[in-house]
Amino acid sequence: MIYLDYSATTPVGFEVLDTYNRTSKDFFGNPNSLHELGVKTKNLMNSATKQIAEIFNILDSEITYTNGATESNNLALIGCALEYHKKGKHIITSKLEHPSIYAICDYLESMGFEISYVKNDEEGLVDFEDLKSLIRPDTILVSICAVNSETGVRQPLKMIRQIIKKENPETIFHSDMTQAVGKVSVNFHDVDMATFTGHKIYGPKGIGVLYKNSSVNIKPILYGSGKSNMLNPGTPPVPLIVALSKAVRLATTDIEKRERFIERLNNKVVDAISKYEGVMINKTKYSIPHILNISLRNIKGETFLHALEDYEVYVSSNTACSSGNLSTSVLAIYNDRVRASSTLRISLSHLTTTDEINKFIEYFDQIYKKLSGLHG
Amino acid sequence: MEKIILIKYGELSTKKDNINFFLTKLRDNILVALKDMNVNVSYDLGRMFIRTDADIDEVIKRVTNVFGIHEINVGYIIESNNINEIAPYVLELLKDREFKTFKVESKRSNKKIEFTSIELSKMMGAEILKNIPDIKVQVNNPDILINIEYRKDNSLVYFEKIKGLGGYPVGTLGKGLLMLSGGIDSPVAGYMTIKRGVKIEAIYFESPPHTSIEAKNKVIKLARKLAKYNNDIILHVVNFTEIQEEIYKNIPHEYLITIMRRMMYRVSAIIAGRRKAKILINGESIGQVASQTLTSMAAINEVVRIPVIRPLACFDKLDIIDIAKKIDTYETSILPFEDCCTIFVPKHPVINPDKVKCLEYEKLIPYEEMIYKAVKGHEIIKIEEKEKKEFEDLL
Structure with a gap:
C-alpha cells in the first residue's frame, strides 16, 4: 500500500497507541473522583495538558478538549456568536476554509448573523485590503484557516491579526490550524482561538483541541457537569488526552527537518508529472510541501483515484470531506471551473519514502496514458 | 572582550572575619541554581564573576532567586586598562543601545593609572560624544549609565543593574523547621526566613481520612515553590489522625485548637531536635485567629523550649498576600482542600486559654505515647525545585 492521503488522516503512531x-x-479512574485513582488520573491528565501548553507556549487553562476539529470549530464560532450577539452579528471568513466552517456559518446565517467572505489573491492569500474594508464595528469574529486543506496555501496569520486588530481591536480572530499543526511551526499568539485535531498528527481519532486565549470569553455549546473546564463538560477522555499530548510532542519534534525532507519528495512528484499536457499543478509559493494539489484536464479526478486504488495507492479527489463537488479552494484561487472540477490531492508525510514516490510516479504514468485516450 | 555576569553582595560585605564562609556558601548556592549549565564562578571580596557559554538571560533569571545578592550586571572584560584601547570597545557596546543622555562613571582599582577617576570619566565621555550623534551628558538620571572599572590587568564595563533579592546566602545561618500548613501565611514565613540565610525543612500534619491526598499534594507543591530559594527542601509529613481524634473525643471543644496546637509544637520540637534545626518557624500573625491572640500564643508556646520565630507576627494580612503573590504561592494556597486546622473546628474556640486548664485537659489523653508513635512513623520527602516528570514514560 502506498498511502498518500495524510491530510485526510494519519495512521496512529505506535508509541501513541501504546500510551493510549x-x-x-x-x-x-474518573479525574473528577476524589479517591486516589481519580487523583492519579487527574494528575496524569494535567501533566498531559501542561505538556501541550508548554509546546505551544500557552496556558494550561487555555486548552479545551473536543472530539475533533469540527467540534472545535463549532465551539469557537457558535460560542463566540452566543457570547457577543448583542455587540454585533457580523462574521468574516475566507473562501479557503474547511467545509465545516461553511456549514457552521450557514447555520449562524439562518439564526440572523451576517457572513462576509473575504477575497483572496491569485496566490491564495487573503486580500488584505478587502479584509480591511469588510471589518466593521459590529464584526465580532474573523475565522481564517492557517493552511488550506486542499491546496496547502498557508496564510500569514500574524499580519492578518494586525489588520483585524487595527480596524477593530474587539474583533476575535479564530484560525482552523488543523492542517498546520504538526506540519509547520505555528504561533498560537497570532490568534485568539485556534482549532487542531489529533488524527492529523498521528494521534488517535476522536480528540481535538480548541485553544482560547484567556482574555477571550465564549459561551459553551454543551452543558453538563465537570470540574476541569466549563466549555467541555462531562468526563474527560483521559486516554485520548494523554495520547494526544504524546502525539503533539512527537509531531512537533524535528518539524523543520521533516518539512525539508517532504519538500524534496514534493518537488520530485511535481518534476515528474508536470510534463503531462493535461496536468496542472495547483501550487503557489505559499503552499506547504505536505499537500500537493493537481488538476487533470479531461480525466475525472475520481476515476483517476480509483485507478490508483488498483495499485493500492491512496489519494484524495478534491478533499475527503467534499468529494464529488467542485474544489472550492482551487476555484477560489484560479477562478477556473474546469480546473476546479477534477482535482487530486496527494498528501505527503515524513513517513513517505522515496521508493513510494518513485512507484507512484510510475503508476501515475501508466494510468495517465491509459485514461487520457478515453476522454476528451 | 569577554561577556560575564557580575554579582554584588550588599549586606554581606559588612561581614568581616567570616566573610569567606559567606562567600563560599553563596558560590555553592549559585552553582546549585545553575547545576545543569556549564559555568565558572570565581570571586574576590568585592564581587563574584560568572562565566558561561549558556544562555545569559536564563542564568540571570535563576541567579535573581538566590539570596545574598544585592545586584547583578552583565559586564564585559576588556584586556587593557588603557583608555584609548578601551574606547572602541565601549563604542561598539553602545551601538545597539538607544539613549539620548548618558553618564560615565569610572573607578580605578589600579592606582598606577596616571589619571584620576574624574579625568577618566571626562575623557571617555568626550570620546563617546565625538562618535555618537545627538546625545548629551546628563549627571542626574541619565538614560544610560556607563560604568568602567580600570583594574590591575584589564578593565570592566557594564551598564544596567538588575536588583537581587538581598538577604544572606541560604545555609549560612543554620537550619530551621517550618510548620507548613496549606494556607497563605506559612509559605511566606518560610520565604522570609530563608532570606535571612536559614536553610529550612518543613513539617506538615495530615489527618487521613479527614484530610485528602489533594491537601498533601498542595503542601508538596508549596514546598516545591520554597525549594527554589532553599536549594531543595525536606518535608516531614506527620500522621496526626489519632492525636486529633483523641482530642476531639476527650477534650472540651473550646480547647480543641489550643491543645491541638500544643501537640503540633511538641511534635515539631522533637523533629527539629533530631534534624539539628535550631528554631521553629510558623506563619502566626498576632490576632489573626483565636489561636493567635497573645494569651493563646503564650499558652501554646510554653510546651517547647526551642525558639519559635514568627516572621509575620506584625504583618497585616494584605501585606502577607502581596508577598505570597510575589513568590507565587498564593494561587496554590487558596486551593480549597481541608487541612488539619480546618477540620474539627469548634464553634467558639477559647480566646484566652488558661495554661493550667490545658495541662489538666491533656491528662485526659495518652498524648506522650501518641506523639512518640507519630514521630516514629513519620514520612520524609525530599523535594526538588524541578518537579520530576512523573508520567514521562506515557508522555
Whole structure:
C-alpha cells in the first residue's frame, strides 16, 4: 500500500497507541473522583495538558478538549456568536476554509448573523485590503484557516491579526490550524482561538483541541457537569488526552527537518508529472510541501483515484470531506471551473519514502496514458 | 572582550572575619541554581564573576532567586586598562543601545593609572560624544549609565543593574523547621526566613481520612515553590489522625485548637531536635485567629523550649498576600482542600486559654505515647525545585 492521503488522516503512531492502551488500563479512574485513582488520573491528565501548553507556549487553562476539529470549530464560532450577539452579528471568513466552517456559518446565517467572505489573491492569500474594508464595528469574529486543506496555501496569520486588530481591536480572530499543526511551526499568539485535531498528527481519532486565549470569553455549546473546564463538560477522555499530548510532542519534534525532507519528495512528484499536457499543478509559493494539489484536464479526478486504488495507492479527489463537488479552494484561487472540477490531492508525510514516490510516479504514468485516450 | 555576569553582595560585605564562609556558601548556592549549565564562578571580596557559554538571560533569571545578592550586571572584560584601547570597545557596546543622555562613571582599582577617576570619566565621555550623534551628558538620571572599572590587568564595563533579592546566602545561618500548613501565611514565613540565610525543612500534619491526598499534594507543591530559594527542601509529613481524634473525643471543644496546637509544637520540637534545626518557624500573625491572640500564643508556646520565630507576627494580612503573590504561592494556597486546622473546628474556640486548664485537659489523653508513635512513623520527602516528570514514560 502506498498511502498518500495524510491530510485526510494519519495512521496512529505506535508509541501513541501504546500510551493510549496503558492509560486506558492503568488510569481508568474518573479525574473528577476524589479517591486516589481519580487523583492519579487527574494528575496524569494535567501533566498531559501542561505538556501541550508548554509546546505551544500557552496556558494550561487555555486548552479545551473536543472530539475533533469540527467540534472545535463549532465551539469557537457558535460560542463566540452566543457570547457577543448583542455587540454585533457580523462574521468574516475566507473562501479557503474547511467545509465545516461553511456549514457552521450557514447555520449562524439562518439564526440572523451576517457572513462576509473575504477575497483572496491569485496566490491564495487573503486580500488584505478587502479584509480591511469588510471589518466593521459590529464584526465580532474573523475565522481564517492557517493552511488550506486542499491546496496547502498557508496564510500569514500574524499580519492578518494586525489588520483585524487595527480596524477593530474587539474583533476575535479564530484560525482552523488543523492542517498546520504538526506540519509547520505555528504561533498560537497570532490568534485568539485556534482549532487542531489529533488524527492529523498521528494521534488517535476522536480528540481535538480548541485553544482560547484567556482574555477571550465564549459561551459553551454543551452543558453538563465537570470540574476541569466549563466549555467541555462531562468526563474527560483521559486516554485520548494523554495520547494526544504524546502525539503533539512527537509531531512537533524535528518539524523543520521533516518539512525539508517532504519538500524534496514534493518537488520530485511535481518534476515528474508536470510534463503531462493535461496536468496542472495547483501550487503557489505559499503552499506547504505536505499537500500537493493537481488538476487533470479531461480525466475525472475520481476515476483517476480509483485507478490508483488498483495499485493500492491512496489519494484524495478534491478533499475527503467534499468529494464529488467542485474544489472550492482551487476555484477560489484560479477562478477556473474546469480546473476546479477534477482535482487530486496527494498528501505527503515524513513517513513517505522515496521508493513510494518513485512507484507512484510510475503508476501515475501508466494510468495517465491509459485514461487520457478515453476522454476528451 | 569577554561577556560575564557580575554579582554584588550588599549586606554581606559588612561581614568581616567570616566573610569567606559567606562567600563560599553563596558560590555553592549559585552553582546549585545553575547545576545543569556549564559555568565558572570565581570571586574576590568585592564581587563574584560568572562565566558561561549558556544562555545569559536564563542564568540571570535563576541567579535573581538566590539570596545574598544585592545586584547583578552583565559586564564585559576588556584586556587593557588603557583608555584609548578601551574606547572602541565601549563604542561598539553602545551601538545597539538607544539613549539620548548618558553618564560615565569610572573607578580605578589600579592606582598606577596616571589619571584620576574624574579625568577618566571626562575623557571617555568626550570620546563617546565625538562618535555618537545627538546625545548629551546628563549627571542626574541619565538614560544610560556607563560604568568602567580600570583594574590591575584589564578593565570592566557594564551598564544596567538588575536588583537581587538581598538577604544572606541560604545555609549560612543554620537550619530551621517550618510548620507548613496549606494556607497563605506559612509559605511566606518560610520565604522570609530563608532570606535571612536559614536553610529550612518543613513539617506538615495530615489527618487521613479527614484530610485528602489533594491537601498533601498542595503542601508538596508549596514546598516545591520554597525549594527554589532553599536549594531543595525536606518535608516531614506527620500522621496526626489519632492525636486529633483523641482530642476531639476527650477534650472540651473550646480547647480543641489550643491543645491541638500544643501537640503540633511538641511534635515539631522533637523533629527539629533530631534534624539539628535550631528554631521553629510558623506563619502566626498576632490576632489573626483565636489561636493567635497573645494569651493563646503564650499558652501554646510554653510546651517547647526551642525558639519559635514568627516572621509575620506584625504583618497585616494584605501585606502577607502581596508577598505570597510575589513568590507565587498564593494561587496554590487558596486551593480549597481541608487541612488539619480546618477540620474539627469548634464553634467558639477559647480566646484566652488558661495554661493550667490545658495541662489538666491533656491528662485526659495518652498524648506522650501518641506523639512518640507519630514521630516514629513519620514520612520524609525530599523535594526538588524541578518537579520530576512523573508520567514521562506515557508522555
